[in-house]
Amino acid sequence: MIVALDDVAAAGGLLARALDLPEDAADGHVLAARLAAPPTGRRVVRLTTADGAGLAFASINDADPELGHVELLAVLPSKRRHGLGSALLSEAERRLADLGATRVRLGGNPPCYAWPGIDVRYTPAVCLARRAGYKVTDTAWNMTADLTLHSAAAPADEARLESTGVKVLPAGPDAPEWVRSIWGDGWAWEVEQSLDRTGAGCYVAVRDGEILGFAAYGANRPSWFGPMGTAPVAEGTGVGRVLLRRCLDDQRAAGHTTAQIGWAGPIGFYSKAVAARLERIFWIYTKTL
Known part of the structure; x- marks a missing residue:
């Protein structure tokens, strides 16, 4: 029954x-x-x-x-x-x-x-x-990121962004509405969850008070990364790599040895940025x- x-x-x-x-x-x-x-x-x-x-x-x-x-x-x-x-x-x-x-x-x-x-x-x-x-x-x-690996390029990438006036900060309560304005309700909901749940988080890249990109983790599962997006005006600046690594650093600090990049889109980007590999099909x- x-x-x-x-x-x-x-x-x-x-x-x-x-x-x-x-x-x-x-x-x-x-x-x-x-x-x-x-x-x-x-x-x-x-x-x-x-x-x-x-x-x-x-x-x-x-x-x-x-x-x-x-x-x-x-x-x-x-x-x-x-x-x-x-x-x-x-x-x-x-x-x-x-x-x-x-x-x-x-x-x-x-x-x-x-x-x-x-x-x-x-x-x-x-x-x-x-x-x-x-x-x-x-x-x-999904793609799997090995959190025991550390990128030698990470400090230089962050320093380069800072030299252009871009700061990477924990997301504030305005982040979901900004995400909604570009990517819609679905990703906005995930960002809301990442701000509210234990074992989750979200970062934004900001210049002169304007959000240029975001990355979140833990909305559905603590060891899963995503979603992530860069505003059209900031594409190609390297904002995404820095945001991604910040989230993975948090997941590493929480005790995870790997992170799942859920429903992964740009395979080449994740492979190059953090040596992620295709795994779950x-x-x-x-x-x-």
Whole structure:
């Protein structure tokens, strides 16, 4: 039997035991708490099996009311191959359809998400998606930054910026609105979270009182970096490299040995700036109901 999930703490404990990859299992409680408190304008479906052996989080954004997202689905290893995953997915589809969805995507519903899609190493999840009639419609990736490495160019980059009047500072309460004015509500929400959460943070580059760029970390998971953006007037100035390194320094100081650059875009930039490497690959599956 599939029932509504109300106990977020219990969900976190289940995820800590059900997620196969250690880096995900360690964030089980964080993931449950984040997905249980999404941005406004999102309708959420939270499900669990009656015996507490599996769960699913799903949602729809008002901005795209016909697209549902199954953001997370997990079943304890000892309870797999008994149809629980299929039952959870079917019930999530039914409830999303009741909310108006005509398509369902197995993947993150940004800006509040666990992963972009299904990590290709989660073989049971890939098999479930294929059996349920989903098709791969996109691919996303994370990059990993090794926080034990230190850039010899970092001090010179910061000094060069300072010589042009650019200062890098912890973001203030005006940062989310500035981000919203250029990149929209999604990134603004993540910046808001980075200012409010323990284990998160945000920096801005400022010249003569004008913000030129920002970088944030920890909005969804403490070891994940992003988002980051540079204003058009400051592109090519090196602001992004300095902001990125400031955030990674904080994550290193917090005890992380690596940082995940979530849903990474400019691969070449991150590779050159901090020797980040492509690592986690995600398949994004979609199905028409």
